[in-house]
Amino acid sequence: xxxxxxxxxxxxxxxxxxERFLEERYSVAVCARQRxxxxxxxxxxxxxxxxxxxxxxxxxxxxxxxxxxxxSLIKMSFPQVDILVNNxxxxxxxxxxxxxxxxxxxxxxxxxxxxxxxxxxxxxxMVDHHSGHIFNICSIASQKPMKGIASYSIxxxxxxxxxxxxxEELREQNIKVTSVVPGATWSASWQGSGVDPERILxxxxxxxxxxxxxxxxxxxxxxxIVLRPVKGDM
Ligand SMILES: NC(=O)c1ccc[n+]([C@@H]2O[C@H](COP(=O)([O-])OP(=O)(O)OC[C@H]3O[C@@H](n4cnc5c(N)ncnc54)[C@H](OP(=O)(O)O)[C@@H]3O)[C@@H](O)[C@H]2O)c1
Numbered sequence: 299x300x301x302x303x304x305x306x307x308x309x310x311x312x313x314x315x316x317e318r319f320l321e322e323r324y325s326v327a328v329c330a331r332q333r334x335x336x337x338x339x340x341x342x343x344x345x346x347x348x349x350x351x352x353x354x355x356x357x358x359x360x361x362x363x364x365x366x367x368x369x370s371l372i373k374m375s376f377p378q379v380d381i382l383v384n385n386x387x388x389x390x391x392x393x394x395x396x397x398x399x400x401x402x403x404x405x406x407x408x409x410x411x412x413x414x415x416x417x418x419x420x421x422x423x424m425v426d427h428h429s430g431h432i433f434n435i436c437s438i439a440s441q442k443p444m445k446g447i448a449s450y451s452i453x454x455x456x457x458x459x460x461x462x463x464x465x466e467e468l469r470e471q472n473i474k475v476t477s478v479v480p481g482a483t484w485s486a487s488w489q490g491s492g493v494d495p496e497r498i499l500x501x502x503x504x505x506x507x508x509x510x511x512x513x514x515x516x517x518x519x520x521x522x523i524v525l526r527p528v529k530g531d532m
Contacts, residue, residue: 299351301376303327303420305359305368305412306386308336310485311435314501315383317343318509325351327376329368330386331358359386359412360404369419378427379420381512384413384457385435389487394448402449409453414460424473431474431512434461435504438481438524438531465521474519476511480504481526498527 302319306312307328316326320343330336333356340354353375358364372379388408390401413434424430438444439451440458458477465475482488482498503525511520 300324300380301327301378302381302383303372303376303379303416304381304383304385305329305416308332308339310487311480311483311501311504312383312385313339314505315385315508318502318505319381320347320350320352322509324381325353325376327353327355327368327372329355329357329359329364331356331364359416360388360408362415365412365415365419369416372420373423376423379423379430381431381433382417382420382424383433383435383508384416385433386412387435387437387454389447389450391447392449393446397449402452405449405453406456409450410456410460413457417464421468421473425471428472429516431476432461432464432468433476433478433508433511434458434464436461436477436479438479438526440477440479441524462521465519469519472516476508476520477522478504478508479522479524482532483525493532497529498532499525 302324304312304316307316308330316328319326336354336356340352343350343352353371355368355371357368388405392401434457436458437454440454444451461475461477468475480499484495484498484500507523
């Protein structure tokens with residue numbers, strides 16, 4: 299049996315990633331803040347994927363308590379963690395000059411501190427098994443500044459920095475770290491934006507690449523996966 303942990307799995311990229319691992323008969327642990335929406339998704343999965351082993355919790359990974367609660371459930375239920383996908387993220391637009399007070403802090407709590415704390419909590423389980431693969435869902439905005447979403451971009455630069463440093467630290471322990479760098483990807487958060495869903499990536503594009511990267515030979519590491527719409531960034 300193999301075990302995957304995915305944060306923010308009630309819609310969008312996280313949901314597609316969880317489904318990809320469920321298709322491959324992994325046991326999955328998922329979280330999101332809104333209990334009802336996650337419960338509906340988990341119930342659909344239990345109908346769709348027979349015998350699926352799913353543990354779930356409404357947990358907010360931007361808080362220490364949310365991470366601790368989610369980690370405690372995983373530790374109690376899974377003997378090991380093969381895959382960790384730090385996906386949950388917060389996106390807010392705004393200019394540095396006049397965005398609401400604490401906007402950057404809020405995004406850092408979700409986009410950087412959530413992955414940092416959950417990874418630190420789960421790492422001993424991976425180290426004990428001398429294996430594991432951590433995927434951090436960054437963004438094209440991790441690699442280039444984007445006017446109008448500066449604090450989001452700053453928080454995603456920080457996540458990419460975390461991810462790249464973590465990889466160096468964990469090489470000797472045989473634990474892989476992949477930074478996933480997607481461009482615009484269709485999810486519920488794009489609804490009402492006026493953007494044609496066929497102009498941008500599908501969530502499944504991301505999940506397929508994560509699945510592929512998780513299936514290479516034990517000695518192969520995919521450091522960074524960059525995906526963007528064929529017609530360019532939005
Ligand atoms: N879509 C894009 O164009 C795009 C492009 C590049 C990178 N990304 C990154 O990809 C990731 C997923 O994006 P998406 O568009 O699929 O997002 P989405 O459609 O908004 O879904 C986000 C998921 O994360 C959960 N979530 C949000 N904050 C959370 C928190 N603090 N704790 C736990 N769960 C939380 C949400 O559920 P609740 O609201 O119930 O918590 C939901 O399940 C994000 O990190 C995002 O920055 C997205």
